[in-house]
Amino acid sequence: MDEKQKQELKIKILEQIESLKKDIASLAEATRPISPDNAIGRISRMEAINAKSVNEKALANAKARMNGLMRALDNIGDPDFGYCAICDEEIPMGRIMLVPESGVCVKCAQKA
Numbered sequence: 001m002d003e004k005q006k007q008e009l010k011i012k013i014l015e016q017i018e019s020l021k022k023d024i025a026s027l028a029e030a031t032r033p034i035s036p037d038n039a040i041g042r043i044s045r046m047e048a049i050n051a052k053s054v055n056e057k058a059l060a061n062a063k064a065r066m067n068g069l070m071r072a073l074d075n076i077g078d079p080d081f082g083y084c085a086i087c088d089e090e091i092p093m094g095r096i097m098l099v100p101e102s103g104v105c106v107k108c109a110q111k112a
Contacts, residue, residue, distance in 0.1 A: 001082040005093060013073050013100050020066045027059040068101025084108055 001009075034048050075081050082091055086108040095106060102109065 001090075001093065001096075006076055006081075009096060009100060010073065010076055012097060013069050013076075016100070017066065017069050017073070020062055020069070024059065024062050024066065027055050027062060030055040031059055065101060072100045 031052055034045065034052060072081075082093075082096060083089065084091055084105040085103040087105065089105055089107075091102070091105045095102065104112070
């Protein structure tokens with residue numbers, strides 16, 4: 001991976017991080033506790049509780065992706081960046097651009 005590609009990737013990662021920050025803030029708001037004194041019906045309350053648990057899972061996934069992107073951003077200057085952590089083959093640029101937080105190639109990811 002040359003310096004131009006690394007710079008493009010860095011910009012893409014930063015854009016994804018900014019987008020995730022907004023998503024995380026929105027999901028955090030959606031996962032606030034549901035007050036039992038809300039004047040909503042029993043069915044509506046159950047639906048709200050179900051939606052809250054779906055949003056909690058989405059929030060956890062977004063935070064995990066954020067951590068992966070931050071780690072990728074920190075490691076982008078390392079000479080080993082862009083190489084599979086399992087087989088040491090170069091990860092195709094297309095995969096890195098789609099999933100920059102992944103440290104393994106598609107072949108090794110499918111085996112895991």
